[in-house]
Amino acid sequence: MSEHRDAFTPPDPDRERRRRSHEALARITERHAVGEDRLRWDEYRRPMAPFDAVRRVSDAAAGSAPPQDGEPAVDREDLTAALSLLPTARAEFDQMELGVLEMAKGRGMTWQEIAFGLGLGTAQAARQRHERLSRRAGPDA
Numbered sequence: 575m576s577e578h579r580d581a582f583t584p585p586d587p588d589r590e591r592r593r594r595s596h597e598a599l600a601r602i603t604e605r606h607a608v609g610e611d612r613l614r615w616d617e618y619r620r621p622m623a624p625f626d627a628v629r630r631v632s633d634a635a636a637g638s639a640p641p642q643d644g645e646p647a648v649d650r651e652d653l654t655a656a657l658s659l660l661p662t663a664r665a666e667f668d669q670m671e672l673g674v675l676e677m678a679k680g681r682g683m684t685w686q687e688i689a690f691g692l693g694l695g696t697a698q699a700a701r702q703r704h705e706r707l708s709r710r711a712g713p714d715a
Contacts, residue, residue: 595662597625598655602627605652606634608642625663631656668711675704 598623607615607622607630614620622630633639635648678688685697694700 586609592676594658596621597629598658599624601655602631602652602659605646606630608645623666624659625666628656628659628663665711672704672707672711675700675707679704 582619603611603615603621606627611622611626611630615622621627631648631652632637634641634645635653641647678691683691685700688704689697689700691697692700692703694703
């Protein structure tokens with residue numbers, strides 16, 4: 575994936591972010607995928623989802639997920655790859671949370687009921703959370 579670049583033109587940040595994310599997913603999937611994720615990688619070269627990749631590295635590094643036969647220990651590069659995927663994983667989770675909030679509202683739940691479900695103290699806190707998520711994970715995110 576080496577691309578010749580003009581030495582005087584700064585790299586495109588979005589392209590670089592996508593390239594790093596792709597490389598991070600490939601690294602983590604190659605080294606740490608198990609189960610269905612391993613099968614999809616071995617058969618189709620389909621990497622793990624960002625959230626799953628971060629969780630797998632985190633669990634393996636913490637010792638809460640026993641290593642599979644032949645799986646290497648988590649190293650600094652794996653942790654760097656996981657760190658680089660956090661913004662993408664967070665955006666995916668925000669999008670999912672926003673969807674659940676909107677489904678709850680669409681099915682007639684009150685902000686107070688939603689606040690209770692989220693573990694928040696007030697309806698206002700639930701509305702504010704929805705507004706923040708809408709700004710972060712909305713259609714133009």
